[in-house]
Amino acid sequence: MISATAPTDHSSPIRRIERRFVALTALRWLPVGFKSALTVLLLSERGVPAAAIGVVLAVYSVTVLLLELPTGGLADTWGYRPVLITASLVAVASTAALGLVTSTWALIAAFMLGGLARALDSGPLQAWFVDTTRAHDPDAPIRRGITRAGATESLALALGALGATALIALVPLPSHGARVIAMSAPLLVAAALGIVNAAFLWSWVTGSPHGSRVEVGRAAQLREAIASGLRLARASARVRRILAIAAAGGAAMAGVELLAPLHFADMLGGEGAAAGTYSLLVTCGFIGSAVGSLASPFLVRLARAPHRAILVGAVGASIMLAAISAPTPWRAATAFVAFYVMLGTAMPLVDELTHEEAATGQRSTMLSLNSMAMQVTAIAMSAGAGAAAGVLSPGTAMLLPAAVLALGTLVLLRWPAVSRTIPVPLPEEDRSLVTD
Template sequence: MAVTSRRVRRTYLALVLLHTLAVTCIWAINSLLLFEAGLSNTEALLANACFTLGYAVFEIPTGSVADTWGRRVSYLLGSGTLTVTTLLYWLAWRLHADVWAWAAVSLALAAGFTFFSGATEAWLVDALHHLRDDAPLERVFARGQVVAGVGSLAGSLGGAYVAQATDVGVPFLIRAGLLLALTAVAWRVMHDVGFTPRRTGGPVREVRRVLAASVRHGWGRPAVRWMMLGAAVAAGVGYYVAFTMKPYLLQLAGDRRAYGLLGVAAALNAAAQTAGGALAMTFRSLFRRRMSVVIAGVVLNGTLLAGLGMAGLGLAGFRPAGSVPVAMALLAASSLVSAAVLPSRQAYLNSLVPSGQRATVLSFDSLVSSAGAVVTQPGLGRAADLCGYPASYVAGGALQVLALPVLLLARRHERVAAAAPAEPVTAWAPRS
């Protein structure tokens, strides 16, 4: 069958849907697994920080796999590794493992995810460029957000009610099965188009070559560097909210086993994500530059997070102790904003990176975000232990402000960077 732009886009959306279904079926209850094992907020966030530390450690090596051995190879390694590590996560729960065992499993779990990051986007962009598809990248990324929202809705709601009917471990077994199915589908339909893997110089030499060029084309370009640094703070706060929203909602509801409620909250977030993806192009049209879209998203999300904290503290006119509907509405609004902003950020980054280093630079972007989350999550977790979740959310909203100065620097460099021609890949080689 001939490869067409339409087929590439459909394959991308199908992979996004299956991957999201597999990943999100444990979203409503994943943090509860650690709390059931007896971990405190600080310990649970420490284990989750090890997950983001794993991202920081493994992102570049695994991203280099996609740029040397191919996007398809990286994707298949990711789905296989994630299947095994999901089962290890379930085993740690069954054995009532201590915090250090959870930390080790979280590191291994992160390794599986890092094979994915960058590979799917790079595969899509390379194929569309090769086929001379001139449609805006934001459009296909926005559709990806819509599809991911639908997958999140089905996965998170289904996983929550499965957990309520059985226990919090069963969704992890379902996830492992879905990941096996994803591996089989990717093997069948995902083939590198517009990208030729480089394996002639030996694996170590090729990784060194891609790493060096990626630093030059990624961190070495001010427009990319400042955008990455701005994401470090914002992403860390986002990780924290995603992890702690479950126990916080159960606390507000006064029922520690209201897993169905968590499923409804996750479903609302997924519906908001779908709406955000549908509105992404409209949101983009309100601004002249892509970085302006990103900056607006950070400001809006910081405001929403502070409002979530004030609702729990009884400030700014909210009822004391907050309420489940208010909290769920604010969380859903944050998901909508994030989904509407992400396509502009993805298009911004992909437009500035050459094909030969695309997957590794995208992985490096994820690394910087994860590095910030390693520090942010335990800090906010400690604030939650000392002062409660509401105060930690207010602190998280304030932290978002720290991202604004560097994002404004990225915006300043955006026009110059977009006008500059990309350097050819062959013009750079590391020292032997």
């Protein structure tokens, strides 16, 4: 075990923390890659119209929104490991249900379970990485770990989407008309991978700094964690800008995840015909996002400030999002990949700015505030874009999230000069957080 009396060179435990964080990030998002490209197409194949799909996705976002702050505060008081493991197992149940159920109410229940899982894990893993790193060295940089994890997340999503493409082509299942169809197989594989993720979380997320000593007054700790996050958002102009760009990003992602598969299905001849091709396209998009994440530090150097780099990435993403509405598959596909590249440069930097504004003990709560902001706009976008796609077309409706993202970038034209908070190192006794 690494203790506070270990040699002063902390590079080895810090590298170990980073490697575990990156590997756990991959295990977290690999199952999502298997299902992300196919969920909307599967619902459409089951006979759910675009407007109803938008409502179902909005139910998911409402669930995340209602539970974000309570679960973020729970991670900061109860402990990262139990919250992360619970999230992984709830996600397993949700994903398996999505692959098997056909009734509307069962689908809504599955999406609500998915919203609970998303709320539980929207910040604890990254907060664990930052807190354990800073416990060994309060001045340790976190940008490399966060950007590498961002790239790894995208690559894991890409690998999962590629695996989904292969499964659809290879499994001897019907393409429609049955409870278990070809598009169901990737979701069932994703559920199995979620169990693997839970096992690694149990083994690797050790020495959780928050919750290991909190046995009494847990409810009071939870209330204070939530209140401190809200106070910081109210007091800090920087945090309010971070929340605004997160909200714009949430609208963009909700729009593309709902509308892009329907748009490509229209161009390629239906859901079954589009499933394999669209999964492959999503693979390319996630690889593009990984490239964007790896390019984030370079873009910061060019722009000379993280908020300017976010501005460049978000503006580019809004332009590409509008271009996905092109009526030809190749032009729309090129814009789709470019959108993920540009957004991939921006979002890891949003996380970095969030951590710089949050003290130890606030990190999960602050990340939950970010996720709440994303879910508020995702609710409106899912419902609004679904309705617009029914009246107009999915391609034309794509202009709506593009406009919202473009408007959101305006908050980054001016960045407040004074930071309100400084990350606080953990007490000395909490530095024994990582075992070999």
